[in-house]
Amino acid sequence: MRRSHLPVGGVGRGLLGVAVVCIVAAIVAVTLTHSSERPRAAPVGPAAGSPTSSTSLGVAFPADLYWNSPADTIADFDLAAGTSLRSVRLPVFWGLVQPTDSRTYDWRVVDRLIADASRRNLSILVSIGSTPAWAAAPGSTGPYAEPADPAAYGRFVSAVATRYRGTIAAYEMWNEPNGTIFFDPRPDPVAYTALLKAGYRAVKAADPNATVVGGALGAVIDSAVTANPVDFLQQMYDAGAGGSFDALSFHPYKYDLSLGSAWTMPNSPGQQLSAMRELMLARGDGAKKIWATEFGAPTTTLDEGQQSAVIADFLDKWAELPYAGPVFLFTTRDRATGNGMTEDNFGLLRTDRSTKDAMWKVAELAHFGVPTTPEYREFQDSAEPDPAWGEALSPVVPVTRSGILGRYYQRTAVYRTPKGFLTSPAPVAALIARADTYPTTEFDDGHQDVASGGRVYWSDATGTHLVGGGVVEAWTRAFGLAITDEVPQPNGGVKVTFERGVITWSPSAGAIGMRS
Structure with missing residues (x-):
């Protein structure tokens, strides 16, 4: 935040054609x-x-x-x-x-x-x-x-x-x-x-x-x-x-x-x-x-x-x-x-x-x-906004350190990925931004794969959870959506609880699923 204020008792703290000439003349005339x-x-x-x-x-x-x-x-x-x-x-x-x-x-x-x-x-x-x-x-x-x-x-x-x-x-x-x-x-x-x-x-x-x-x-x-x-x-x-x-x-x-x-x-x-x-x-x-x-x-x-x-x-x-x-x-x-x-x-x-x-x-x-920037025009032309997304809250901006571009709306985020334009619900988008990744599939039936090798599970009832690829290997739809994040285990592995079961992963045993 810039600070320029009033103290007590004293002073505080390419151009085209003819228009180029006009602008240059205006600046030079005044600054001289x-x-x-x-x-x-x-x-x-x-x-x-x-x-x-x-x-x-x-x-x-x-x-x-x-x-x-x-x-x-x-x-x-x-x-x-x-x-x-x-x-x-x-x-x-x-x-x-x-x-x-x-x-x-x-x-x-x-x-x-x-x-x-x-x-x-x-x-x-x-x-x-x-x-x-x-x-x-x-x-x-x-x-x-x-x-x-x-x-x-x-x-x-x-x-x-x-x-x-x-x-x-x-x-x-x-x-x-x-x-x-x-x-x-x-x-x-x-x-x-x-x-x-x-x-x-x-x-x-x-x-x-x-x-x-x-x-x-x-x-x-x-x-x-x-x-x-x-x-x-x-x-x-x-x-x-x-x-x-x-x-x-x-x-x-x-x-x-x-x-x-x-x-x-x-x-x-x-x-x-x-x-x-x-x-x-x-x-x-x-x-x-x-x-x-x-x-x-x-x-x-x-x-x-x-x-x-x-x-x-x-x-x-x-x-x-x-x-x-x-x-x-x-x-x-x-x-x-x-x-x-x-x-x-x-x-x-x-x-x-x-x-x-x-x-x-x-x-x-x-x-x-x-x-207007080329990336903005590309997003407008190739990912035409859907009224269901709500108002755009951001410009087209880098959403990962790798340079993937995206735009955030009230209810959706849109990404330009190597697989084309993909969308994520807003809660999913917020989580994957914190993880510095981006989607590689469309969001479907409560989950979406991301470039880091994991998967995001989300619903209003279960919340938003990013789960690593090891656990995902053992997951089927019968387990339902994740209701916890990965919980570290003593053997160096992790455990994730789902709506209808638990999946654990360890370096020695890999992924093991248990339905409830």
């Missing part, structure tokens, strides 16, 4: 005279002659925006507009607009940012967060303290939505509330839901056509200072969040592996994304999209070529999700290129405004659209 920061996503038109997705791209701005010079900010907006990044995500800090009390407002910076972005026809998403000291809950500290009264937060959101009615397209309620760094003293899904509900009511009363985005959840695991976004979202729903957002936002950062290659890893952003989507579907929110309101890769962990590849892969795979909303890339320019600090090196541009590889790639994708 200005600096840039983070944009947000807007719809992109497809390139002539090449199939593309409708993924919309933009840029997200960090807290630095409040202290950058107006010329730098204008340069950022010019760069976004000139390279088809048609949207911006702007922070609106309650703690800076109302620092002293509930009656006094300082709109100067926000007015300037909104006006400059609007003049360039950029769609605006604002992320409303930070708490003034006078509004903080007892025991909470810092600029991202939990507010004492959700109604006070709602009144501030109302003031923002009323002032900029018809100008701001979307309102994001807070930033990464599932981490202490942005929600002190601890992540609290119930308290956050109260803020979300207050903010939603405020926006809809002032500007009914605006979109309210909930979440901005970070891709983290449970710890003393962070809460897994899947569990956090579940508790949000339990607290009544369901009717108080039009879209959900997620920050799927993972610098060392691409989104697609890490999809099957436990607690990876992809697995969290799939699980959150399943929650949304179960709660009747299938019509709502998930927005990636921040994504980027730093050129400290990665070199510049790797940064470009990770961003391009993310956009390729994000575009394959039926529930994917806009993407906001973090960020346009490094704070301090090469200083070794992760937070200072997320830019598409270097600090001196020279262009990294990623800027050229992003400009290409923003202008022409994100192309």
Whole structure:
């Protein structure tokens, strides 16, 4: 999870034809005279002659925006507009607009940012967060303290939505509330839901056509200072969040592996994304999209070529999700290129405004659209989705270390194997992913063979069990389905209990079956 926040008292932590010339000119003109920061996503038109997705791209701005010079900010907006990044995500800090009390407002910076972005026809998403000291809950500290009264937060959101009615397209309620760094003293899904509900009511009363985005959840695991976004979202729903957002936002950062290659890893952003989507579907929110309101890769962990590849892969795979909303890339320019600090090196541009590889790639994708991948088209053509599978939860991704590709749906997984396209029920697919294998037969009568030489048995009544080939040799349908995994035995063998019997295997005796 990237960390760029507002500290107390200071700055916080091939292109085609004429279009090539236009994009190059836009980047060069801006980078020679200005600096840039983070944009947000807007719809992109497809390139002539090449199939593309409708993924919309933009840029997200960090807290630095409040202290950058107006010329730098204008340069950022010019760069976004000139390279088809048609949207911006702007922070609106309650703690800076109302620092002293509930009656006094300082709109100067926000007015300037909104006006400059609007003049360039950029769609605006604002992320409303930070708490003034006078509004903080007892025991909470810092600029991202939990507010004492959700109604006070709602009144501030109302003031923002009323002032900029018809100008701001979307309102994001807070930033990464599932981490202490942005929600002190601890992540609290119930308290956050109260803020979300207050903010939603405020926006809809002032500007009914605006979109309210909930979440901005970070891709983290449970710890003393962070809460897994899947569990956090579940508790949000339990607290009544369901009717108080039009879209959900997620920050799927993972610098060392691409989104697609890490999809099957436990607690990876992809697995969290799939699980959150399943929650949304179960709660009747299938019509709502998930927005990636921040994504980027730093050129400290990665070199510049790797940064470009990770961003391009993310956009390729994000575009394959039926529930994917806009993407906001973090960020346009490094704070301090090469200083070794992760937070200072997320830019598409270097600090001196020279262009990294990623800027050229992003400009290409923003202008022409994100192309659909060959593997996605192959899956769509050769394994046409069956409505009975439910919604696709994943893109086409590697499902084993051997490189076998697959795609996960609500009730089924589809694999491209050496024997052709095969499917597995979702519980079977989850088990064989953990075993780093893939099916070699169709699932039939409660079981399916896999490439590791074993067999998976599954039913709702018996559960899911992977059994090795030695036991399988002695199995017949008369035994029924496995009701246990392999249980180690003292002689170095294993025992598996089935619905109507037991099969043991040992190195000395091989497989022996006993019907019950």
